Amino acid sequence: MKSQFEVYLRLKPSNKSQSQNAMQYQIYQNKKLQVLLPKHVKFGLINNSRDNLDFNFTHVFDQKSSQEHVFTNVTTPVINSFLDGYNATIFAYGQTGSGKTYTMSGAETWQLRGIIPRTLSYIFDEIDKRNKFEYKIYISFMEIYNENAYDLLEKKHLETPLEQWNKIALYEDDQNNIHLKNLSIHQCNNEQEGIDLLMMGNFIRQVSSTPMNQSSSRSHCIFTVTLEGYDTTSETCFVSKLHLVDLAGSERISKSQVEGNLLNEAKYINLSLTYLEQVIIALNERMKGANRQHIPYRNSLMTTLLKDSLGGNCKTVMIATISSENDNIEESLSTLRFSQRVGQLENEIRRNEKVDLEAVVKRLEQEKLVLIRELEQYQRGGASTSSNKKIQSQQQNLLPQSNGTPISQKDIQEKVELYLNERIPMLDVKSIEETQKCFEAMKDLYNTRMKEYVTELTFISEKLQKYDEILTRKKEQSSFLEQKENSSPEAEIYRRNESPQITFKKRANQ
Numbered sequence: 398m399k400s401q402f403e404v405y406l407r408l409k410p411s412n413k414s415q416s417q418n419a420m421q422y423q424i425y426q427n428k429k430l431q432v433l434l435p436k437h438v439k440f441g442l443i444n445n446s447r448d449n450l451d452f453n454f455t456h457v458f459d460q461k462s463s464q465e466h467v468f469t470n471v472t473t474p475v476i477n478s479f480l481d482g483y484n485a486t487i488f489a490y491g492q493t494g495s496g497k498t499y500t501m502s503g504a505e506t507w508q509l510r511g512i513i514p515r516t517l518s519y520i521f522d523e524i525d526k527r528n529k530f531e532y533k534i535y536i537s538f539m540e541i542y543n544e545n546a547y548d549l550l551e552k553k554h555l556e557t558p559l560e561q562w563n564k565i566a567l568y569e570d571d572q573n574n575i576h577l578k579n580l581s582i583h584q585c586n587n588e589q590e591g592i593d594l595l596m597m598g599n600f601i602r603q604v605s606s607t608p609m610n611q612s613s614s615r616s617h618c619i620f621t622v623t624l625e626g627y628d629t630t631s632e633t634c635f636v637s638k639l640h641l642v643d644l645a646g647s648e649r650i651s652k653s654q655v656e657g658n659l660l661n662e663a664k665y666i667n668l669s670l671t672y673l674e675q676v677i678i679a680l681n682e683r684m685k686g687a688n689r690q691h692i693p694y695r696n697s698l699m700t701t702l703l704k705d706s707l708g709g710n711c712k713t714v715m716i717a718t719i720s721s722e723n724d725n726i727e728e729s730l731s732t733l734r735f736s737q738r739v740g741q742l743e744n745e746i747r748r749n750e751k752v753d754l755e756a757v758v759k760r761l762e763q764e765k766l767v768l769i770r771e772l773e774q775y776q777r778g779g780a781s782t783s784s785n786k787k788i789q790s791q792q793q794n795l796l797p798q799s800n801g802t803p804i805s806q807k808d809i810q811e812k813v814e815l816y817l818n819e820r821i822p823m824l825d826v827k828s829i830e831e832t833q834k835c836f837e838a839m840k841d842l843y844n845t846r847m848k849e850y851v852t853e854l855t856f857i858s859e860k861l862q863k864y865d866e867i868l869t870r871k872k873e874q875s876s877f878l879e880q881k882e883n884s885s886p887e888a889e890i891y892r893r894n895e896s897p898q899i900t901f902k903k904r905a906n907q
């Protein structure tokens with residue numbers, strides 16, 4: 398199924414009035430932003446012969462849009478699809494200070510919480526309503542900083558400096574699936590546990606200030622919710638992933654006026670966002686029919702990690718955030734242009750469903766038990782089976798009722814059949830000859846039934862043998878997988894998924 402990327406725009410409220418250098422713009426039908434270009438400014442990237450530029454979006458959120466409004470519009474359809482078994486990604490893109498973290502995580506108060514905490518509440522509320530499935534939810538949270546990825550949910554990181562953290566290692570299997578080492582995955586049973594993990598990750602997240610924004614974060618963050626859903630009515634299950642991504646600021650180095658170590662960081666950020674742009678351009682070209690086999694995902698860690706979100710099996714949504722001040726117009730236009738390219742992309746998505754091996758094995762074992770019992774019963778002797786007993790008793794009840802006109806052999810056979818099937822209580826026989834015919838018909842029917850019974854038992858025995866073979870094969874396979882899993886680094890990570898001790902309680906009644 399094709400899934401077009403959805404691109405939303407959110408404008409950060411400005412402290413300045415229109416006359417104080419605010420960006421001049423119009424929003425049309427909540428879908429189009431028209432930026433009126435200031436005449437007096439000479440921008441290298443702007444065509445000065447034009448006085449306005451139009452940009453189209455799935456929805457434009459103006460400066461007054463609340464966190465709840467943004468969440469309901471952007472996220473609910475995406476999470477519903479995630480809960481149905483589809484992968485999904487929501488990423489925020491924009492210059493430093495334009496509101497990415499505000500949109501994704503939120504601000505200090507519970508009312509101002511962002512998409513991630515609201516997503517957690519929504520997921521747990523929804524799964525309570527979906528009785529057909531049993532769910533397991535896992536959370537991981539990582540940060541990409543200077544082209545290295547780190548686990549934000551590793552308790553040790555609370556006490557150790559970044560230089561001593563283990564880097565997350567990536568490796569690819571034969572099917573080009575990316576696996577991660579040194580990333581803890583935490584099973585999460587309720588909203589509060591999820592929020593505690595988010596708060597802990599945000600707490601651990603490295604923050605250092607640039608001259609541009611005191612709380613600027615120079616890392617990309619990926620909060621991932623993995624959902625395992627077991628269908629209780631069939632033998633299927635699914636695993637879907639939801640990535641909630643807060644990218645680092647997209648501004649150019651000259652703008653952030655950084656030096657030394659910060660300059661180095663800015664270069665990495667710029668580079669990874671340039672690579673992200675290159676991936677988007679390559680995907681765009683391929684969509685427009687260009688012969689582009691190679692998409693440069695591997696150029697950066699972020700694009701490698703988000704490979705599936707950008708050009709694979711994933712429903713992807715981007716939230717572009719811009720400041721509404723003229724000082725930042727160059728960066729805003731760059732974000733707006735980037736978002737238009739992203740909006741042209743589409744992914745091919747499919748439900749990540751597979752057969753639930755455990756449920757199949759369980760069913761086969763139960764069926765096997767029933768079959769063994771039946772077979773044993775048959776082997777103890779045909780005369781003792783329930784159907785034989787029934788036929789014997791029916792024979793004893795066969796008595797002629799009265800004399801009269803002889804009926805045909807066909808009619809007698811039909812009547813005997815009806816009688817044996819307990820559709821009529823008695824056989825109305827009118828002569829000795831008819832009685833004999835009745836006995837003949839009964840003998841024939843009895844023999845046919847016995848033949849059918851033998852055939853069925855032969856079929857059952859064959860089926861039983863086949864199931865036995867499948868079971869043995871499946872058991873061999875799962876013990877092989879178990880061995881493989883036990884020796885893999887992820888298994889080690891899974892085993893170490895105790896919840897961190899830090900707890901952050903959400904405020905009541907808010």
Ligand SMILES: Nc1ncnc2c1ncn2[C@@H]1O[C@H](COP(=O)(O)OP(=O)(O)OP(=O)(O)O)[C@@H](O)[C@H]1O
Nearest residue numbers: 409492493494495496497498499504613614645646
């Ligand atoms: N829509 C908004 N409404 C109210 N305040 C906002 C909004 N967007 C951002 N802010 C405020 O602006 C400041 C900067 O926002 P934020 O930290 O989210 O920017 P950012 O894009 O994540 O920056 P960085 O790239 O440094 O992570 C914060 O104090 C935030 O609370």
